[in-house]
Amino acid sequence: MDHFASTGGILHAEDVALPAIAEAVGTPVYVYSQATLQRHARVFREGLSALDNPLIVFAVKANPNLAVLRVLQREGFGADVVSGGELRRALAAGISPDKIVFSGVGKTRAELELGLDTAITQFNIESREEGIELAEIAAARGERARAALRINPDVDAGTHEKISTGKADNKFGVPLHHAPQIFADLAARDGLQLDGLAIHIGSQLADLAPLEAAFERIGTLLAELRASGHTIARVDLGGGLGVPYKAGETFPTPAEYGAMVARVTAGWDVQLAFEPGRVIAGNAGVLLTRVIRVKEGLNAPFVIVDAAMNDLARPALYGAWHDFDAVAETSERVTANIVGPICETGDTFARDRDCPALVAGDLAVFRTAGAYGATMASSYNSRGFVPEVLVSGSEFAVVADRIDAGAIMDAERVPDWLD
Numbered sequence: 001m002d003h004f005a006s007t008g009g010i011l012h013a014e015d016v017a018l019p020a021i022a023e024a025v026g027t028p029v030y031v032y033s034q035a036t037l038q039r040h041a042r043v044f045r046e047g048l049s050a051l052d053n054p055l056i057v058f059a060v061k062a063n064p065n066l067a068v069l070r071v072l073q074r075e076g077f078g079a080d081v082v083s084g085g086e087l088r089r090a091l092a093a094g095i096s097p098d099k100i101v102f103s104g105v106g107k108t109r110a111e112l113e114l115g116l117d118t119a120i121t122q123f124n125i126e127s128r129e130e131g132i133e134l135a136e137i138a139a140a141r142g143e144r145a146r147a148a149l150r151i152n153p154d155v156d157a158g159t160h161e162k163i164s165t166g167k168a169d170n171k172f173g174v175p176l177h178h179a180p181q182i183f184a185d186l187a188a189r190d191g192l193q194l195d196g197l198a199i200h201i202g203s204q205l206a207d208l209a210p211l212e213a214a215f216e217r218i219g220t221l222l223a224e225l226r227a228s229g230h231t232i233a234r235v236d237l238g239g240g241l242g243v244p245y246k247a248g249e250t251f252p253t254p255a256e257y258g259a260m261v262a263r264v265t266a267g268w269d270v271q272l273a274f275e276p277g278r279v280i281a282g283n284a285g286v287l288l289t290r291v292i293r294v295k296e297g298l299n300a301p302f303v304i305v306d307a308a309m310n311d312l313a314r315p316a317l318y319g320a321w322h323d324f325d326a327v328a329e330t331s332e333r334v335t336a337n338i339v340g341p342i343c344e345t346g347d348t349f350a351r352d353r354d355c356p357a358l359v360a361g362d363l364a365v366f367r368t369a370g371a372y373g374a375t376m377a378s379s380y381n382s383r384g385f386v387p388e389v390l391v392s393g394s395e396f397a398v399v400a401d402r403i404d405a406g407a408i409m410d411a412e413r414v415p416d417w418l419d
């Protein structure tokens, strides 16, 4: 069921007409559907129902809004965090430390200490160097940090090169063939309880085959480590499941993913962890925008909307496609360029796109904006930060205020010597 559908010719988020949100909050604005988040969380969990007690931790980077995290916390999800800021958000949303996994290739000493202070359930260590530092910090406190070693399996995830993380020359994890030796080194240290492996090969994966190949490599390593006398109690299989960005596209479902995982991991005898991000939040959000004006173009008109690359960076960063639909249904179509107001040619959401015919003042949405949308915003061109709204049934609430350019400027000052 689509919670962003037209009723009476007007696009709604659940039972709320999007013009009502635009009226109350202004545009651009991110709008999330609580029911969609809940449904995605449940479908993901059901997909893993053949597994014994999996730990499901939402990749906070995909959508760190506190209200979104709270919805998922209530669904029993934990959090996969990659910074002290994300860890604080997870805690503020009520996620219990025993469901928090700390990933990330560059955790600072202060972040490692924060993880220990909050007694998170697992550090995913990304290098020998990080493992040594964590072991030393924990040992000095008389503690043992529970950890998993992230492996770089050298698998091509077949996704955009900027969001591929499991190839040998990517910065993530330790090379598969160094893993036994690094594992043995770290496992022998007092400050660590190293009893896990972790992996995450990339995001927006359209195919299960690379995931399966990577998991098989982990399975082989697991057997090898056990044969050398190590205990492996947990394996974190990461996230990465892709979602359709274009109407009509199909992607592997959580059930298909779960069946593959169950088959590949049969007999591993570990607790499995999963770090889904996009598959939970992506299609639970839209970016609602208003057309500023339509400018004549050489071959096609430019539809200039009030959202820009600073609000939704994916098209500019990865050439990503987001479906663009009118809020008020219209059958009239045109071929147009959809652009934001920022002074960069890269501030283009779509070129020569078949889209609804719109005029100044009309509302429209970029779909599939619930993951890696607001969280990647910047204030470029002094545009401030877009607000976020959560809808539940016929109710909606502003769950992140608009931060206007003035508030950002208030944090700056001119030094005395320039008076």
Ligand SMILES: Cc1ncc(COP(=O)(O)O)c(C=O)c1O
Binding pocket: 059, 062, 080, 103, 104, 165, 200, 202, 203, 204, 238, 239, 240, 241, 275, 276, 277, 278, 279, 371
């Ligand atoms: C370590 C880690 N886990 C989980 C995720 C979530 O990925 P996705 O949103 O593709 O599920 C990411 C981002 O790619 C990540 O880097």
Ligand SMILES: N[C@@H](CCCC[NH3+])C(=O)O
Binding pocket: 061, 163, 203, 204, 314, 371, 372
């Ligand atoms: N920011 C990326 C995903 C990166 C995943 C981070 N590990 C995107 O929008 O597609």
